Amino acid sequence: MLRALLTLALSALLMVRVVPAGAQEQGLGGSFITPFPENDVYQVELVGDWLAEGLLGGLVQAFSGQGVSIAPKRYDLPGLMRSNSTTELGALEQAFTSDPSHIAIVMVGAQDRYSLNRRRSAENIDEWRNEYAARIDRVMRALRKGNRAVYWIGLPNMRRWQDNERAQRMNDVIRERAYLNGVRYIDAYASFIDENGGYSDWGPDITGKSRRLRDPDGVHFSEAGYLKLAHFVERELKRDIAQARTERSIPLAGDAAEQSRVNPEKVRLRAEEAARERAAKNAKGGSGSAAMANAGNGDGSARDQRLETGKVDIRIPGPEGTEQVVTVDIVRPAIPASIVALVTRKQSNDKAASMGDVLVDQIPGGLTVMSSITPARNSDPTRRRMSPTQSAYFRVLEKGERLPPKPGRADDFTWPRVQPTASAQVGEPPAMVPGDGSTGSNR
DSSP: OHHHHHHHHHHHHHHHHTOOHHHHHTTSSSOSSOSOOGGGOEEEEEEESHHHHHHHHHHHHHTTTSSEEEOSSOEEOOOSSSTTHHHHHHHHHHHTTSOOOSEEEEEOOTGGGGGGTTOOSHHHHHHHHHHHHHHHHHHHHHHHTTTOEEEEEOOOOOSSHHHHHHHHHHHHHHHHHHHHTTOEEEOSTTTSOOTTSSOOSEEEOTTSOEEEOBOTTSSSBOHHHHHHHHHHHHHHHHHHHHHHHHHTTSTTSSOHHHHHHHOHHHHHHHHHHHHHHHHHHHHHOSOHHHHHHHHHHSSSOOOOBOOEEEEEEEEEEOGGGOEEEEEEEEEEOOBOHHHHHHHSOOOBTTBOOOOOEEEEEEETTTEEEEEEEOOOOOSOTTSOOOOGGGSHHIIIIISOOOOOOOTTSTTOOOSSOOOOOHHHHTTOOOOOOTTOGGGOOOO
16 A cells, blocks of 8 residues: 555656646746747648548638638548557658648547457556557647647547547546647537537537537537537637737837838837937937937927935924924936927917816815816807806806706796797687687586
8 A cells, every 4th residue: 555655656746747848838928829920820730530621611611811721631640549550640740840830730539439449457448548648749749849839629529428438538638648748628528518418419509509510420510510619629729819919019029020020010110210310310419319309399498307306394293292393305306308308398389388277176184186177279269268167067067056047948947937928929829718618618
């Protein structure tokens, strides 16, 4: 028993030490997919068996016109546990050494479930697991070369309980190796189970309608099922691509060539600014920053503000009712001329600068709040501008005053009512007199 515990502890320590860099890099921030693909288009290669063939059509439809190019033909990989798998894996390693794709999507293993038929004992199962894990590692390492992002889709649930059990056993191995090799694992098994956790041919499609999602053989998908499977892959890819494109705007995320390609406007403005700075420096004979400061306000009045320190004496109550005088240093930092020119109010000779109206209010704690409001300019210069404190909005909603009502308006509650004028009575029908039969029934 003690020997078994020691073996288990040693295995756990080895697992901690051998976690590869790919798995660790996912937690260090940064994008899973390269932020700077060639020609600003992500090239995607699909690798796998006949389940991957059906997935291909759904991916092409999902990523139509979104800066993602899906290879029109998948890389055929029938299985990993076939008799000639060693040759097939060698060909895959050779092919992806020079493949220009940025993303690889893998779905393989439906045929490999038959390799578990001959493994009955626990020893044989462990031997199969080790061999299957080694071949998965080989594929993942080959696809990860060249900073390629790899997404591996697990096996879906299946109708026959024997196939379903094998699929879960294989998914356990794939999930583990994906984590250790820095590969994204997409769980197709949990995405197609019914509300009871079992297998069902029917289920909601990507629009929410109940459709047949699986083929009658209990393994393949229908067309709607492949579209739904592609939706789960699309969701993972779009999230990582969005994160990669967000990283583009981070300074120094790429070299000068990459930044000029993804931010051409910023590079152009930076070049124009540098050209203006050189021209001002040559014309004035001074520093580039001073020339920019002089050019900022047009008259050369902006100057660097030097560091200044002032002192203020503040009287505060001391112990036993006495007063103490505390001297506080007030430091005004040095301000470059470019900042002074930026915040200097521009004035025109034909129009005085409007400073707006100052609103003053007292708040609890003995503090005074002051705010400057500059209303919109009046098109009629002869009309006197109304103070904001005299506007109807401020008087009603801020001060709570009640404006005098206009006669006849809904808020006019004066009594008795103002009688209408003679002109307003012209054309009105005569008033009804009680008991007069000519005006209708008196009942």
